[in-house]
Amino acid sequence: MGLFDRLSALLRSNINDLISRAENPEKMLNQLIVDMKTQLAKAKQQVASAIADEKKLQGDAETMKKQAEDWERRAMLAVQEGRDDMAKQALGRYNEQMQGAQQLHETWLKHKQETDALKLSLRQLNDKIEEAKRKKNILVARAKRAEAQQRIQETMSGMNDKSAFESFDRMAEKIEAIERKALAAAELQQEFQSDDLMDQFKKLEYKGTADQQLVELKAKMGLVAAPKETRALGAGGTKKPDVHDAELLENPDKP
Numbered sequence: 001m002g003l004f005d006r007l008s009a010l011l012r013s014n015i016n017d018l019i020s021r022a023e024n025p026e027k028m029l030n031q032l033i034v035d036m037k038t039q040l041a042k043a044k045q046q047v048a049s050a051i052a053d054e055k056k057l058q059g060d061a062e063t064m065k066k067q068a069e070d071w072e073r074r075a076m077l078a079v080q081e082g083r084d085d086m087a088k089q090a091l092g093r094y095n096e097q098m099q100g101a102q103q104l105h106e107t108w109l110k111h112k113q114e115t116d117a118l119k120l121s122l123r124q125l126n127d128k129i130e131e132a133k134r135k136k137n138i139l140v141a142r143a144k145r146a147e148a149q150q151r152i153q154e155t156m157s158g159m160n161d162k163s164a165f166e167s168f169d170r171m172a173e174k175i176e177a178i179e180r181k182a183l184a185a186a187e188l189q190q191e192f193q194s195d196d197l198m199d200q201f202k203k204l205e206y207k208g209t210a211d212q213q214l215v216e217l218k219a220k221m222g223l224v225a226a227p228k229e230t231r232a233l234g235a236g237g238t239k240k241p242d243v244h245d246a247e248l249l250e251n252p253d254k255p
Helices: 003-020 025-080 084-159 162-193 196-204 210-220 243-250
Strands: none
Touching: 025 084
C-alpha cells in the first residue's frame, strides 16, 4: 500500500468514526479539516524525505560519474607516460565507476518519477483540503437548516397529538358541570329562603294590559288626553279610585 493509499484509508476511517458519533455537524467538519491538515503535514514530511532520497541518488550518480572521469584522465596520463599497464588498470576502474554511475542514474530517474507523482498527489490533496474548507460553511448552513426542519416536524407532530387537547376539553366540561351544580344549589337555596306568600301577591298584582300602557305612554307624550281611569288591582282586587273620585270622597258638597 502506497503512501497516499494509507493516507486515504486513514482519512476514511476518521471520517466514518466522526460521522458515526457526530452530534454537532459544525464541530465534526472542523475536526475533519484539522485531521486533514494533520495528515497533510505528515504527507509533506514523507514526500520531503522521498525528495531528499531522490536528491541523494542524483548526487551519488553524479559523484560516481566524476570519479569515472577522473580514472579516465589517469588512464590518459599513463598513456602519455608510456605506462600502458597503468593505463589499462585505470580504464578498468573507469569502467567500473561508469557502470555504477549509470546504474545510480537509472535508479535516480525512477525515483524522480515516483517523487514527482508524490508531489502531484500532495498538491491535489492540498487542493482538496482547501476546497473542503470552502465547502465547510455551506455544509454547516445545510446542517443547521436540516436541524431546524427536524425541530419543526417534531413540533408539528406534537401539535397533531390530540390527547392533550382532549384532556383540556374534558377538564372544561368538568368545570362547567361543577358550575351548573353550584347554580342549581343556589337556586334551590333561594327557593327555600323566599317568601311564598309575597311571591303569590306579586303574581296577582295587576300590571295593566298592553293597550292601556300604550294609551298612558301617548298621554305622557301629549299625543292624547289623559285617561279618566287607571285600573289597578290592589290586595282585594277592588277598583282603585282615580283622582276625581278621591276629590268627591273628600268633598261631597262639591258640585
